[in-house]
Amino acid sequence: MDKTLLLQQVLTHLQADLEQAHQAALSAHETATHEENVAENKYDTLGLEAAYLASGQARRVEELRQTLITWRQLRLRPFDENQGVELGALVQLLDAHDQVRWLFLGPQGASMKLQHAGQTIQVLGSAAPLGRALLGKVPGDQISVPMAGAAQDFEVLSVE
Incomplete structure (x- = not known):
């Protein structure tokens, strides 16, 4: 993408x-x-x-x-495994129901869904709970985020 x-x-x-x-x-x-x-x-x-x-x-x-x-002002950079997920990263997640989600992580203030290359991409800011949890992660990492009163578990599949 x-x-x-x-x-x-x-x-x-x-x-x-x-x-x-x-x-x-x-x-x-x-x-x-x-x-x-x-x-x-x-x-x-x-x-x-x-x-x-x-x-x-x-x-x-x-x-x-x-x-x-x-x-x-956001500058897009290629993924660096030493830095992990950072602003401008396009992240593919797998949730507990084996559903794949695409997230585009950026500065706060622009929560929206976009259609791109046949996929729905959730745009979210780094201040959102899921955005904060993703910072610094690499493919294969597991994260757990409290959402709607319960913990949601995700696996980072890929980062661009």
Whole structure:
């Protein structure tokens, strides 16, 4: 699989999310500042609620902008067995039910699923429990991660 293409897909997805959030923030700001939403009495809170929404949308835009910057700075390197799994690794796992999973490990903030080369690839950050557990691992290593109240066991099959 081509990690460069995967990274490009992540960046495209994040850019689309940023644009959508930006439009939502603009819409919320327009609603909050529209003359029809000026409070007529102390119980009229539509303008205040719209302002809270606009503030939250603006924070979301900034978070996405920072995530996009961080992912753009990610440098993909070939797997080095001495380093083990690190950011930018494409990892193939086998779970306890003999299901194979592909994971693309990167900086935080971009949890998504992608389709690539006929496979579903889960993108996750190194701050996620599974991401943390994978750091430094090599093919053949076993990991156990608490998920949904129970431990999930995985074997690292391959790393690219």
